[in-house]
Amino acid sequence: MANKVLMKGNEAIAEAAIIAGCRHYFGYPITPQTEIAAYMSKKMPKIGGTFLQAESEVAAINMVYGVASTGLRVMTSSSSPGISLKGEGLSYLAGADLPALVVNVQRGGPGLGGIQPSQSDYFQATKGGAHGDFHMLVIAPASVQEMAELTVKGFELADKYRMTTMILADGTLGQMMEPVSLDFDVKPMPEKPWAATGTKMQRKHNIINSLYLKPEELERTNFERFERYKTIEENEVMYEEYLMEDAEVCVTAFGIASRVAKNAIDEARKQGVKVGLIRPITLWPFPTKVFEKYADKVKGFISVELSMGQMIEDVRLAVNGKAPVTLCNRSGGMIPSPEQVLESILKVNNGGNK
């Protein structure tokens, strides 16, 4: 690793985006992601980029849609209530097959909720996020280093598959400081012959659009998009296994919850409990196969979440009834403690949930 710098997670996302070649940022103030906008407002004017504080989240995502239509790398960031407002734009980006990066530094909900960390936008992020048949690539970092790395990767995947990548972080990851290496090899951007950059009187006009009044045509575009999703499900799944080789209990958690879970697992191991962790890094596509692999081998799964239990539904689908799946959670901005997770691990290990 090259030189490391101490950064907040939010700042790491912003700097990584600039390294990835993003020169256009549009946002609207909301806690706890404000550092991203603040960082961009300082940096972008110095490097010939755009920082624009939009009149609303709705306007910001549509400005993103505009830049994405020209083929350039572009991003916006927000937190839960703001992401709901961006839903319209997310659907249009999907319908028009435009690449973009959207960051959600989650806070507790529903409604105005609170400003403390949460993972309760899992459903919204992984099941589409707005109207219509579509998915976003949803990536969940668990450290400041990953906030940076996965932002770069997120731009590359968005371009490769012409879709939105959502970085699904939370208030803790956004605010905490860790050493981070920003030494990345950024892949060159692919050609974008579809982009609206002017015909230069040399080609037929390009049209960026999501309207198909003939249902046969709309169906065709959806079938084609889901074929692309299949490729992504086959090739782009990311997860981490921690101490799973001999595990009899499997904890699963993403983002900040996985950090708490690891503490609890280390403590349980000291007490002789064979427990490991599956940490999904891509939440869509969900790492279903790794859960299938362990479904016959463990006594049970525990989904540790900062929500009322959302990822647990995908875990249950993957495990498909072969082992019990229990929830260990806090909600509304609260974080499960390692002791709470340890208690769940011991309970499952002792067959307490059968």
Next chain:
Amino acid sequence: MVVFDKPNSLCDVPMHYCPGCTHGIVHRLVAEVIDELQIEGKTIGIAPVGCSVMAYDYFNCDMIEAAHGRAPAVATGVKRANPDNIVFTYQGDGDLASIGMAETVHSAARNENITIIFINNAIYGMTGGQMAPTSLPGQVTQTSPYGRDVNACGYPIKVCEMLSQLDGPEYLERVAVNNVKNVKNAKKAIKKAFENQVNKKGFSLVEVISSCPTNWGLTPSDALKWIDEKMIPYYPLGVYKDRSAK
């Protein structure tokens, strides 16, 4: 000798507009201006949601279809990405003055160097004739069947007058396309709105008073008369702001 031809900036396809609708005239004026300024190859148009939603099939330049009301935000993104492109939006009254009011006002306040062609026909056409933010007091529509009651629904929004109170915009003019003289003035205004952008002067909006015979329940010729008798008295034609004229 060709005495009347299709502008190159218009695609050679049939349009879906109703008989007597003036969208076709305004499309042609915009295309003529793009041709005359020789900017087709670098122009990007943003289509709205409404009757002109399929404008992307009619203009020969690169086109982007925006969400309802968001065209000025999309145009902002395109223009910021490539300031050398000429970027215009084409929007109706529901799109621009109702659901997209925030995007309209703020792009004007920022003096975005874009051109907006705003079709005001006092009604939602595409969805079948509902009350618009610009429907006149007493105007009968599908959703104001007893006439627009200003006590219940409020008053029409005069977009040019309202935006003229902002320091941001460069140029605001209201024109009409209901007779030859007005069409000629409309062309001049649209040309100026594009020239301003070419000359980097900033936000230019032309409000075009247009007809909707289908949803007004009038013949095409009576609809043009209705513009003179009802629309123009409420929405006076003229220049509302022209910074460079000062």
